[in-house]
Amino acid sequence: MRPASDMRERATPAASPSPIVTYRAPFTGALPPGTLAAFGFGTSAPVVDDPRWLNVALEPLGDAPVELWTVEGEITCGREGDLRWSRGGGWLYAAVECEEAAFGGPEGAATHAYQLLSSFVAGAPECHVQRIWNYLGAINTGPGDDERYKQFCTGRINGMGEVFAKGFPAASAIGHHASKGLLQVYLMATDRPGTRVENPRQVSAWEYPRQYGRTPPSFARATFLPANDVLAISGTAAVVGHASAHAGDLAAQLAETRRNLDALLAHGGAPEGFNAHAPLKAYVRHREDAAAVKAFAEAHWPEAPLLIVHGDICREELLVEIDGWRYR
Template identity: 60%
Template sequence: MVEGCESRWAEAGLARAPRISYRMNDAAALLAEPGTLAVFGFGGHAADTDDPRWLRVPLEAFDAPASLEAWQVDGPVQHGRHGALRWSAGGSWLYAALELDEREHGGPAGAARVAYAQLREFIGGRDERQVLRLWNYQGAINQGDGDTERYKLFCDGRAEGCGDWFAGGYPAATAIGHHGDPHLLQVYLLASAQAGTAVENPRQVSAWRYPRQYGRTAPGFARAMRLPAQDALAISGTAAVVGHASAHAGDTAAQLDEILINLEALLASAGMPAGFDTQAPLKAYVRHLADAPRVRERLQQRLPGVPVLLLHGDVCRSELLVELDGWRYA
């Protein structure tokens, strides 16, 4: 990012995008660095710390040792807790996270409703109230039939908890099934004092317009979000969906190739340069353990040098075997 761009952002009062990176440091060292907004560990072997900026995500990494994910911003960072909610803020950016036991809230719909209602209430009292990006990790996401599938119940509860929170437009988001505690719902977000620009993919029906076959409540998210200074694109979970239909059932390689086509279409729609580089961290969520080596190899061939965190996770439709999300900097 060139100095002239940073000067224009500052003159316009726009905050530079957080720097997202995968690091092999330990958590304490990353948390001690100036400007650290959040640090994420992955899987059951990730160390714990009481710092509110630390979160262990219940997705196992296929590569060991697993990298940590660091979010860093310009300026000092404050952090704390608000009941069960953990938060940090600095440089016009806010991180907030909640972990709930579904059994304490009547199941997946109740837990999602409570999580989003609490996040909405907390964000409403902050200057950094523009939610740009959300992550949702739910146990046994595909369990259940029809409208009783756990992901569809989550969508019902999320909409109830949100109310009219996103009436002006949805943020980017990911929803993935984890293999940790089956009752754990984990939700975290990135918000800013300034609004971003939602981006849709011309190859895909907007998620909130999905037909009834995908549940009583359509998923509420944008395909991507261009951050306020237009210096980065936050990419939602992207699967092999064309129109609104899943493509290439049972073929992991073909699904991955379709995802990469979708990502290029999304970059073009956002006015971003084509392709990904060494500063564009991605996550790949892979349903079946046996598919991980082939996904890794194919991504190394198609996206050489791009940092990819390979995680064991279930896509929200049972026929989908792999999903990508991540970041692209201008």
């Protein structure tokens, strides 16, 4: 499966406005009006009995805000087994939580999650997946092709249906430190295609050489959402070409990651840098590195809201990864 050859064709500009992604102080009670999805992080996050709420299995390092997606329009939501969903204003949120033990391991669980999501999205008006997140435990455990992340990649491609045939969405895949067998996958989709954007400094993930596993990762570096008003940015790390750079050197990896983000914004036609309306999320392998990551972000993107979480990057030598949103 390969993305469509023309990855730069823009959708009609009449698309609905994109969801507004913000970080809010933790709250109790009902979700705010217009909420498409909301996420708490770590074991201290509140438990909210609502299909739109997901407790993400990543512990915050520092402030622990709620991530909120809001849209214009009436919201409907529901649950179907392992899958939960909500829709409104031409946008769809869908998520799957499952335990690997029921499916024989990370490959089977990923196949299950992606089959559920693919089938659901294929039957929905909002059938164009724009962005997807994947969180699994012990992501770097296992030698060679048996590494859990590589098993996950094989399961992911096995579960992708025709929904993904025209191009992979922007994505992040991170290792959490909760129950090893817990897999969490969630996505944002809409009723019109977006524009996938690649980074000229990096080999497209689906073209990685064999050394990265039997099945290459299946994601775009970013997606311009259909209204052309925001760039949804995939997990970005110190990868140049297809190779990891600056193994073990946090400062150099942060600088390289910034160069990749700058290149991606420029190539996608987004404004430079990140402002107060451009929330970022940093995944940090070692808890003790959180302060340095925060200081780097404050020095280079002082206005951007930042959430730092404890998460393992999909390559063991990488120490930090950053994703986020760049609104025009």
